[in-house]
Amino acid sequence: MRVLSGIQPTGRFHLGNYFGAIRQYIALQDNEQAFYFIADLHALTTVRHAEELKDNVQNAALDLLALGLNPEQATLFRQSDVPEVTELTWLLMTVTQMSLLEKCHAYKDKIAKGLAADAGLFTYPVLMAADILAYDSNIVPVGLDQVQHLEVTRDLAIRFNHIYGQDVFTLPEAHVIEAAAKVPGTDGEKMSKSYGNTIGIFETPKQMRKKFMAIKTDSTPVEEPKNPEQDSIFLLYQLFASESEQAALAARYRAGGMGYGEAKQALYEKAMDYFQAARERRADLESRPKDVEDVLQAGAARARAKAREVLNRARIACGLSSVS
Numbered sequence: 289m290r291v292l293s294g295i296q297p298t299g300r301f302h303l304g305n306y307f308g309a310i311r312q313y314i315a316l317q318d319n320e321q322a323f324y325f326i327a328d329l330h331a332l333t334t335v336r337h338a339e340e341l342k343d344n345v346q347n348a349a350l351d352l353l354a355l356g357l358n359p360e361q362a363t364l365f366r367q368s369d370v371p372e373v374t375e376l377t378w379l380l381m382t383v384t385q386m387s388l389l390e391k392c393h394a395y396k397d398k399i400a401k402g403l404a405a406d407a408g409l410f411t412y413p414v415l416m417a418a419d420i421l422a423y424d425s426n427i428v429p430v431g432l433d434q435v436q437h438l439e440v441t442r443d444l445a446i447r448f449n450h451i452y453g454q455d456v457f458t459l460p461e462a463h464v465i466e467a468a469a470k471v472p473g474t475d476g477e478k479m480s481k482s483y484g485n486t487i488g489i490f491e492t493p494k495q496m497r498k499k500f501m502a503i504k505t506d507s508t509p510v511e512e513p514k515n516p517e518q519d520s521i522f523l524l525y526q527l528f529a530s531e532s533e534q535a536a537l538a539a540r541y542r543a544g545g546m547g548y549g550e551a552k553q554a555l556y557e558k559a560m561d562y563f564q565a566a567r568e569r570r571a572d573l574e575s576r577p578k579d580v581e582d583v584l585q586a587g588a589a590r591a592r593a594k595a596r597e598v599l600n601r602a603r604i605a606c607g608l609s610s611v612s
Contacts, residue, residue, distance in 0.1 A: 290321035292425035296331050297344035301351050302486035304471040304479030307527050312429050314356045322362035323423050329367045333408040349580050354570035365587030372595035377418040379602050383448050417441035422595040424458040431465050438462045452605040472520040474503050500556040510547040521551045528558040
């Protein structure tokens with residue numbers, strides 16, 4: 289079984305990225321067929337500055353490796369280092385119906401807001417399909433907001449296989465990550481860069497504490513009991529703490545006599561402990577940029593070998609010559 293997923297380098301990773309996706313990537317990497325890529329081609333629809341994109345890609349690689357992605361178990365690579373995927377995108381485009389793409393939520397949402405949508409955003413699901421199909425992926429970890437795009441991938445694979453009368457593509461299955469909806473930001477809404485409410489994984493301790501202390505709370509007085517289930521501080525604390533630690537803090541909430549400031553400090557300390565080892569690994573990796581690049585190049589070589597195999601199946605099915 290091959291696991292595949294990609295993550296866009298549109299900015300530094302935050303707690304929502306980690307608990308909503310990256311942690312699951314690492315849990316699934318025990319399968320030696322796990323392929324994870326940094327989706328720099330996808331990022332071109334929003335990041336229009338070359339140096340910014342380069343920095344984002346480098347930081348994404350450093351962060352993923354520091355957080356526990358093991359290149360001896362999983363394949364990590366840059367999307368753009370596998371040109372077979374862009375050729376496969378074109379082959380899929382030739383069987384993609386416009387009506388299918390017009391229904392995709394990313395495009396519909398932008399149009400509904402009166403914003404101009406370029407061809408990159410419109411055809412984004414086809415590139416995503418090529419990303420998935422190029423590696424004969426069986427399992428694709430996705431958030432709820434990406435399930436539709438995986439369904440598009442399956443539709444395109446079925447249509448291509450039917451048109452050319454061959455089983456060219458493997459049909460992937462979604463591994464739905466529901467935890468992403470449970471990571472609140474500093475304003476109580478879902479943590480997202482677009483809301484400006486994120487807490488970065490590798491921010492400085494001072495920056496991280498400042499953000500934790502700024503988390504929005506209600507006006508319940510210190511002496512009054514509080515409901516932990518309705519408090520963003522406690523919901524975040526649950527992500528880091530053991531069951532016994534959660535129960536102890538919940539009891540203090542309900543007993544009264546504890547202010548939100550004390551709870552925020554407890555959350556900050558727990559988060560710092562949780563990511564301490566990752567911070568140390570990142571500092572070490574940052575001093576060895578060549579080693580990080582070597583990981584990405586080795587991953588790209590493995591990814592290209594598999595993608596070329598799949599691309600050749602598709603080319604031959606279409607009547608094109610194979611490539612070596």
